[in-house]
Amino acid sequence: MSMPGISMVKALNNGLRRALQDDPKVLLMGEDIGRLGGVFRVTDGLRKEFGSLRVVDTPLGEAGIVGAAIGLALRGYRPVCELQFDGFVYPAANQIISQLAKLRHRSGGAITLPVVIRIPYGGGIGSIEHHSESPEVHFAHTAGLKVVTCSSPQDAYDMIRQAVAADDPVIFLEPKRHYWSKGDVTDEPPAPLERARVTRPGTDATLIAYGPTVPVALAAADVAAGEGRSVEVVDLRSLSPLDMDTVRESVHRTGRALVAHEASLSHGFGAELAARIQQEEFHFLEAPVLRITGYDTPYPPSRIESDWLPGVDRILDALDRSMSY
Amino acid sequence: MPRKPPTPTADARRSDGPIQFLTPEGALESDSRLGLPARLDLPALYRDMALVRRLDTEAIALQRQGELGLWPSLRGQEAAQVGAAHALSAQDMVFPTYREHGVAWCRGLDPVSLLGLFRGTTLGGWNPYENRFQLYTLVIGAQTLHAVGYAMGLVRDDAIGSGDDSRDTAVLVFLGDGALSEGETNEAFVWAAAQNLPVVFFCQNNQWAISAPYSVQSRVPVAQRASGFGFPGVRVDGNDVLACLAATGDALARARSGGGPTLIEAVTYRVNAHTTADDAGRYRPASVTDEWIAKDPLERLRRHLTASGAVDEEFFAGIERREHELADHLRTGCRSLPVPGPASSFEHTYTTMPAELGHQLAGHLEFVASGQENGATR
Numbered sequence: 001m002s003m004p005g006i007s008m009v010k011a012l013n014n015g016l017r018r019a020l021q022d023d024p025k026v027l028l029m030g031e032d033i034g035r036l037g038g039v040f041r042v043t044d045g046l047r048k049e050f051g052s053l054r055v056v057d058t059p060l061g062e063a064g065i066v067g068a069a070i071g072l073a074l075r076g077y078r079p080v081c082e083l084q085f086d087g088f089v090y091p092a093a094n095q096i097i098s099q100l101a102k103l104r105h106r107s108g109g110a111i112t113l114p115v116v117i118r119i120p121y122g123g124g125i126g127s128i129e130h131h132s133e134s135p136e137v138h139f140a141h142t143a144g145l146k147v148v149t150c151s152s153p154q155d156a157y158d159m160i161r162q163a164v165a166a167d168d169p170v171i172f173l174e175p176k177r178h179y180w181s182k183g184d185v186t187d188e189p190p191a192p193l194e195r196a197r198v199t200r201p202g203t204d205a206t207l208i209a210y211g212p213t214v215p216v217a218l219a220a221a222d223v224a225a226g227e228g229r230s231v232e233v234v235d236l237r238s239l240s241p242l243d244m245d246t247v248r249e250s251v252h253r254t255g256r257a258l259v260a261h262e263a264s265l266s267h268g269f270g271a272e273l274a275a276r277i278q279q280e281e282f283h284f285l286e287a288p289v290l291r292i293t294g295y296d297t298p299y300p301p302s303r304i305e306s307d308w309l310p311g312v313d314r315i316l317d318a319l320d321r322s323m324s325y
Numbered sequence: 326m327p328r329k330p331p332t333p334t335a336d337a338r339r340s341d342g343p344i345q346f347l348t349p350e351g352a353l354e355s356d357s358r359l360g361l362p363a364r365l366d367l368p369a370l371y372r373d374m375a376l377v378r379r380l381d382t383e384a385i386a387l388q389r390q391g392e393l394g395l396w397p398s399l400r401g402q403e404a405a406q407v408g409a410a411h412a413l414s415a416q417d418m419v420f421p422t423y424r425e426h427g428v429a430w431c432r433g434l435d436p437v438s439l440l441g442l443f444r445g446t447t448l449g450g451w452n453p454y455e456n457r458f459q460l461y462t463l464v465i466g467a468q469t470l471h472a473v474g475y476a477m478g479l480v481r482d483d484a485i486g487s488g489d490d491s492r493d494t495a496v497l498v499f500l501g502d503g504a505l506s507e508g509e510t511n512e513a514f515v516w517a518a519a520q521n522l523p524v525v526f527f528c529q530n531n532q533w534a535i536s537a538p539y540s541v542q543s544r545v546p547v548a549q550r551a552s553g554f555g556f557p558g559v560r561v562d563g564n565d566v567l568a569c570l571a572a573t574g575d576a577l578a579r580a581r582s583g584g585g586p587t588l589i590e591a592v593t594y595r596v597n598a599h600t601t602a603d604d605a606g607r608y609r610p611a612s613v614t615d616e617w618i619a620k621d622p623l624e625r626l627r628r629h630l631t632a633s634g635a636v637d638e639e640f641f642a643g644i645e646r647r648e649h650e651l652a653d654h655l656r657t658g659c660r661s662l663p664v665p666g667p668a669s670s671f672e673h674t675y676t677t678m679p680a681e682l683g684h685q686l687a688g689h690l691e692f693v694a695s696g697q698e699n700g701a702t703r
C-alpha cells in the first residue's frame with residue numbers, strides 16, 4: 001500500500017489501524033481518543049471501526065490509564081495508551097517507573113508487559129504551559145523501558161507498529177510540532193525499531209538529533225552545505241536502547257559530534273551521548289562534543305519559545321565552534 | 326479549628342455495626358444483612374488460620390535471627406485473609422499488598438517463596454500465573470489499578486456472566502486502610518464503577534498505617550466511601566472468619582455474574598508493629614492492643630468448634646503437628662533460598678538484552694570472577 005503525501009497524524013492513525021487489524025489483543029486507551037479521535041486526531045475513526053471495547057475512552061486519570069494497561073497486559077492484552085500531553089505524564093510516574101518498568105525484572109521473566117505509551121511531546125506550537133515539554137530522559141534513565149521517537153510520517157507508521165509488536169514496554173514519543181508535516185509512506189519492510197539512521201550523509205561533522213530536532217538539523221545541514229560544510233545528520237530514533245554503532249561509525253569518520261535536543265541541557269540526553277562518544281572515539285575526536293539544547297529553565301511562554309528552542313542558527317553557531325578547534 | 330469529626334460507630338446499635346456471625350465468645354449467630362454459605366468447612370478455616378499464624382510467628386523469629394531483613398506481620402488479620410481467600414474460585418485472580426501471607430497460603434504458594442523478598446534473594450518470589458496470585462506490591466495502592474485492568478481483560482474475554490461457575494472469573498484485590506487515601510486507589514474505584522468491572526476491593530482496616538490511625542485518613546468508615554463511587558460497600562467484622570468469607574463470597578459471585586464491583590471493609594487490628602523494624606510503642610497504647618487481642622480471630626472459632634463438638638482434641642493436636650512441620654519447612658527453606666547469580670539482575674530487565682546492557686554484564690561478570698570484592702583487595 002502506498003500512502004503519498006500523508007501527515008504524521010495520518011501515518012500514526014494508519015499504523016494503529018494496522019496494529020488493531022493484525023492482533024485482536026491490541027487495544028487503545030486514553031482520554032478523548034474514542035468519540036473525539038484524540039485531541040490531535042491520531043485515533044480518528046478507530047472507535048467506529050473497532051468498537052468501544054478496543055478503543056477505550058478512559059476516565060480522566062493518567063495513573064489509571066497506565067495502571068489499568070498493566071492489568072490488561074497481565075491478562076494477555078497489548079494496550080496502547082495515549083497520554084494527552086507531555087506535561088501530563090507525571091501523575092502516571094509511579095505506574096510507569098515503579099510498576100511497568102520493573103515487573104518483568106521482579107518476576108524473573110514470568111511477566112511480560114507489551115504496553116505502549118504514546119506521548120505527544122516537544123514545543124514549537126505556541127501552546128500554553130505543560131504542553132511543550134520534553135520528558136524523554138526520565139524514561140530513558142529508567143531500566144526496563146524502551147524509548148523511541150519518530151521524526152517523519154514513514155517512521156511514525158513503521159515505528160508505532162513495531163512498538164506495539166514489541167514485548168517490552170515502549171514509551172513512544174511523538175514530536176507534535178511535526179504532526180502535520182507530510183511525507184510519502186510505503187509498506188516496505190522497516191529497519192529494526194532500535195536502529196538509528198543516517199538521514200543525510202556528510203563528512204565534516206556529525207549532527208545527532210531525534211524527534212522534533214531532526215527536521216531542524218536537516219535544515220541546518222542544508223545551510224551549512226551552502227557554506228561549503230558537509231554535515232552528516234543522524235536520527236537516533238531509539239533513545240533506549242541507544243544504537244551506538246551507528247553513532248560511533250559516523251563520528252569515527254567525521255571526528256566531530258554535535259547533539260541537538262529540545263530538552264534542557266544539564267543531565268540531558270546529550271550528556272549521555274557526549275560521555276559515550278568521548279569514551280569510545282576519544283582518539284578520533286577533533287573537537288569536544290557540543291550540545292545545542294533548551295536551557296535549564298522550565299519551558300518558556302510561547303511568545304519567546306522560538307529563541308529558547310535549538311534552531312538552525314544556534315546549530316550553525318555550534319558547528320562553527322566545532323570546526324574552529 | 327477543624328470541625329470535630331463524627332464519633333465512630335463503635336457504640337452504635339448492632340444492626341449498624343460490622344456484619345458478624347461468630348461472636349468473640351464463639352457463639353454462632355445470624356445476621357439479617359447477609360446469609361452464610363450453605364457449605365462451610367469450619368475445621369479447614371481454623372486449620373488455615375492456625376497455620377498462617379504459625380507461618381507469621383516463624384517468619385518473625387527468622388527475622389530476629391537475622392535470616393530475614395524485615396517481616397510485615399499479619400497477626401490479628403488471619404480471619405480476614407483466610408476468610409476472603411476461602412471464597413475464591415481457582416480461576417479468580419488475586420492482587421495482594423505485602424501483608425497477604427494468609428491469602429498466599431490458601432492459594433497454595435509454597436510459604437518459603439514468601440520469604441525471599443524479605444531475605445533479599447528476590448524482588449518477586451513466585452510465578453503469578455501458577456497460583457493466580459500476583460506479586461506483592463510495596464507501593465501503596467498501585468495494585469488496585471492492575472486489578473482494574475485485569476478485570477477489563479476479563480470483560481473482553483467474556484469471562485463473566487455465563488453462569489458457568491467453573492468459568493466465570495473475578496478479581497480480588499487487597500488494600501489497607503492507608504491505601505484508601507492514595508489517588509491511585511480512588512482512580513481504581515472510578516474505573517471499576519464506571520465500567521462495572523468484576524473486581525472486589527478487600528480492605529483490611531487494621532486501624533493503622535504505620536503510625537497513622539484511621540482518623541488521619543478519613544472521617545467516615547471505609548465501606549461508606551464506596552457509595553460515593555456508586556457501588557456497594559460492606560462492613561464486616563474482620564476477626565470473624567465467617568463474616569469475611571460470606572461477604573467476599575457474595576461480592577465475588579456478584580462480580581462473576583456481571584454485577585460489578587464491591588468494597589469490603591474488614592474491621593480488624595494490626596496486633597504487631599507495622600513491620601519488625603517498627604516500634605508501635607511510640608504511637609499507640611498497649612491497652613488498646615490488649616483489647617483487640619481479646620477478640621482474637623482464632624480463639625473464637627476454636628471456642629465454637631470445641632463447644633459444638635465438631636472436632637475433638639486430636640484435631641487440634643494434628644494441627645499442632647502440622648505447625649511444627651511448617652516451621653521446620655520455613656527454617657530450612659529460608660536458609661536454603663538460592664542466592665541469585667551475578668547475571669540475574671541483568672537477565673530479565675528486557676525480553677532480549679540490549680547490547681549496552683550486555684557489555685555491562687560482561688564487565689560485571691569479569692569483575693566477580695576475578696575474585697575481587699567491594700572491599701579493598703589490592
Ligand SMILES: Cc1ncc(C[n+]2csc(CCOP(=O)(O)OP(=O)(O)O)c2C)c(N)n1
Nearest residue numbers: 424463464465501502503504531533534535
Ligand atoms: C506510595 C507509598 N507511600 C508510602 C509508603 C510507605 N509505607 C509502607 S506501608 C505504609 C502504611 C500502609 O498502611 P495500610 O495501607 O493501612 O496497610 P497496612 O500496612 O496497615 O497493611 C506506608 C506509609 C509506601 N510503601 N508506598
Ligand SMILES: [Mg+2]
Nearest residue numbers: 501502533534
Ligand atoms: Mg492499615
